[in-house]
Amino acid sequence: MQGSSRLVSRLVLTLFVLWTVATILFLIFRLMPGSPLAAFVSPTFTPEQQDSLRRQFGLDRTLFDQYLLFIGNLLQGNLGESFFYKRPVGEVVMTAFANTIALTLGSLIVAYTFGVLMGAMFAWKRGTRVEAVGIPIVLVTRAAPEFWLGMVLLAIFSFGLGWFPGGGANSAGQSFSSEWARIFSLDFLRHLILPATALALYLQGLPLLLMRTNMLEVMQEDFVTMARMKGLSNWAIVIRHAARNALLPVATAFALGIGQSVGGNVVVETVFSWPGLGRMLVDAVAASDYPLAQGAFLLITTVLVTMNFVADLLYSLLDPRIAHAGHR
């Protein structure tokens, strides 16, 4: 009972946050210098296109009417026409989204697998030289700018050794039967490895440190002492009891990580010319393609807010104590 009412209130909060961000975005693009038309109509559009957009978004009406239309269109997925691509923003944004998700999930899975294993190892080796050397190295990888890591990887492995392509998501001239075939092609994988490595290097620190701290805490809990008294081997305790409980916050961090990376990938996507959402946002802002910039930003926000909600759900699902603890 309590669990479901908590779920509903989190859901309401999520929708509230999305609505507020959309409103702030509407205001930002209306406050911009130039006529209000500038946010949706490019002078390069044909007169018919301009008329149609003016009607769709009520650009000759009051600000409040425009706001209602904006929200209404948004709910139907209509974000206007991209100035540059001359196509609906929704369509343009979704193709980039597939590339971003592939990059994000690829790097997160590598980073979390590595981080969890190493974190458990560091907890086990607490107080040894392995830890004394390892922890500062992990802190350094967390401090390195992702795009700089990417630049160094590019210089060494792409331009220096020639092992990997220097950018993009697919070689020129390749054609695929479907979007799925493209993403699971060997060519795509070859392009994915360097940017995903740059991201994973940066991302692995968080699960590693989380896992280590959790393991250290869990190892002191009563049920571990109990298992020890039952005469279970160290290995059995770590795998069957400690690791499982230590993984809970890491799972939550993974969900949060998806949401944050989709927006945070902006720089890595730019370094590797990866045709993803972040690079699209940068290009759209640089080229004053306002509808596209709004669309890309809203999609990034939606992913972030949704994943925050999922992480919250996961946390209460995996840890029943939270469900009864009320607000944090």
Add this chain to the structure above:
Amino acid sequence: MPVTAEPSAVRGGGRGRFAAVGRAFALVRRDPFATAGVLIYTVFLTIAIFADQLATHDPNQILYRPNGRVASNLPPFAQHILGTTNLGRDIYSQLVYGARSALIVGITAAFAVVMIGTLVGLVAGFFRGFVDMVMMRIADVALGIPFLPFVIVLSSFLEPSMWNVVIGMALVVWPSTSRVIRSQVLSLRERTFVEAARVTGSSPFRILFVHIAPNVLPLSFVYGSIAVGWAILTEASVSFLGFGGGDTVSWGSMLQNAYASQALSRGWYHWFVPPGVCIILVVVAGFFVSRGFEEVLFPRLRD
């Protein structure tokens, strides 16, 4: 968040008002990591302050060889410590001036974030009720805004400048600080020394700022020392993407220039490696200092 601060840090809060702050600084001196962090900060601060004296050239000046041609792509360790860029600018001098803009942005942004975060946390946690509810909903919204994309969108309607990073951070990054401060205040306000102050007739604001605030300051320092690094990272990213200030020399803009001038494919490591190393050092220094503070705040990790 899964990691919450235990209130054990502020156990002795009632005794000396600034005891917690004093203890934090004392411990920083004893922790080797924290000492290293403070040392790195001091070095970069010195470089930033004396940039005019330390730099060998004007960072934006195009230099010429004796024969009148542009001194482009000179290798390091000859007449120029780190060589020159493809347009004949001195890389070492750019690096030195980059430290100045990095620290200006980092410290201003961290100060703004921590000020807002601490004030909101204090007020929300102490007064509870409606004020708390409104402030925490605003915090929820701010946490739902993707930070880097937000700074990029900001720069589309503000003039491109390094201050966008500071504005962006002040608007979006404070909630994590204020949530932690708030939960501390929630537990502190029930303590006996606060009760005692209340009984002796102290006003709510006096209780909040004289009795409670000094006890949460070490926590603010932790978030501040991390925020400095984060601001510098963000400034570098924003400049790299080309939304930084036009003429300001920063580590991010150096990296952008190197990237755009094909320094990667030509293997000019002396151009793009040093700015990255500087960024890492400053950010790591923040982690180390905050680690030192954490020893105060999470004492049981020391077992």
